[in-house]
Amino acid sequence: MALILTEEQEMLRDAADGFLTENAPVSALRELRDSKNPDGFSRSLWQEMAAMGWAGIIVSEAYGGSDFGYVGAGVLAEQMGRNLTASPFFSTSVLGATAVQRYGTAKQKDEHLASISDGSTLFALAVDEGPRHRPEHIEFSATSSGNGYILSGSKTFIADGNVADKLIIAARTSGEVDDLSGITLFLVNADAAEIERTYTPMVDSRNAANITVDNLEVTGADILGELDSGYAALEGILSAGRAVLSAELSGSSQQAFSITTNYLKEREQFGQKIGSFQGLQHRAAHLATEIEMTKSAVLKSLQLLDDDFESSFATCSMAKAKSGATAQLSTQEAIQMHGGVGVTDEYDVGLYFKRVHIAQQMFGDAGFHIDRLAKRSGY
Incomplete structure (x- = not known):
């Protein structure tokens, strides 16, 4: 495939350039930073993005998305990079949407993809447990208990983790700490009483959080993907x-x-x-x-x-x-x-x-x- 954008993708790029230059330029990031906005982004701006189909850019039309694919998502991200636009686009519309659409059950898709597309639900991915990215190094435990599991452990550097409604947590259900097998993904409510979220101010004025989970009970229905093969x-x-x-x-x-x-x-x-x-x-x-x-x-x-x-x-x-x-x-x-x-x-x-x-x-x-x-x- 030629390394050029299609006409539709170019139109999306031009529209995003115009919208973000006017509504979310670098000065908007400065304002969010200086006002110490607790969300780290404008929720009204995010709803405008959702109304334009950006929140569901990779979500299929059957769930209210615009189904513009990853090239479309990249086109939007590039313009956001030009303007330093702060939004939950990356954590929700890319990570969350990919997780649910590609690996979720039919029920999980029905429950979450539409709310991703309309901008009403925010997602965050919790994977790293130390100062460096090591996705295979999972100590966070998911211990079998009856028909479900008990989640316990800590995660760091979670983009938008402090404002997310849903967390996707990589946990170890079997094997040793650095084994690729024995990892399972769980989709849980971020506001559960057993989850403590600590906002971590970042030098780039964006959102991130650390979490500690203490004996959170989940069921098999909360598994995203396959058990032990996550x-x-x-x-x-x-x-x-x-x-x-x-x-x-x-x-x-x-x-x-x-x-x-x-x-x-x-x-x-x-x-x-x-x-x-x-x-x-x-x-x-x-x-x-x-x-x-x-x-x-x-x-x-x-x-x-x-x-x-x-x-x-x-x-x-x-x-x-x-x-x-x-x-x-x-x-x-x-x-x-x-x-x-x-x-x-x-x-x-x-x-x-x-x-x-x-x-x-x-x-x-x-x-x-x-x-x-x-x-x-x-x-």
Whole structure:
């Protein structure tokens, strides 16, 4: 498949660009941050996004979604990355929708997909248990009890975990801590009395939370996917998240580069525009080529998710590694080329730097995915 958007996808991109530029620009993130909004996003804006079909972008039309696929989700995420738009799109419309639509039972789909599509229910994925992304390392326990299970343990760095209505928790039902088998996903109510949520302020002014679960009783009906074989479903959910997060990182890279090149054309030093200095031109040219390669890698991963979901996981890892490295380069160069003022709050490039620092670590940074791909190839 050609690495270009279809006409419909281009129209979605243009519509998203116009809407977000007007309604959710960087200044909106500043306002959310400065007002210490407890949600970390505008719920009224989220309802507008849902009304436009964004909340159900990958959900089938039978459940009220727009069924625009992962490329469509990536198109929206890229524009959100350009504007640093804060919303539960990633946690709910990508992770939650993927989990329920691909791995949920008919009953779970009936109960949740429509409410995802209309923006009324927020989801969060609880997988990591330490400071680094290790999805196979699951100590969180699900102990068999009668016809159900007792959940106990802790999870960290849960995107939108403090505002979610539903939690998807990866728990160990059998085996040892690092076994791929013996992992099961559970879909539970986030407001259960046995769940303690601790809001964790992030440097990028986004939502995250840690949770501690103490003897939460669940039934077999709460299992998402297959008992003891949940790692395959978890890998699918994470891969979708990685690809869409890569699109956001790509958008942030592009916007940081655009801001920087405009600055190079305006800033004067020694009586000349600094953009005329050959050293800065070489650095800008290098970054431009990295951004273009990243855009291709990201689009390929999204296309594969739509066309052959189960075979797309390695490509999603590749896209996450490339987009994370490029986004870090783009924002670091933005800071460097702006000089000392680049790190001040007056300039937006510092906000892009902070968001990229968090997003590139979520679900594995470049080092994690390079190592993962190398092991997959037998090294």
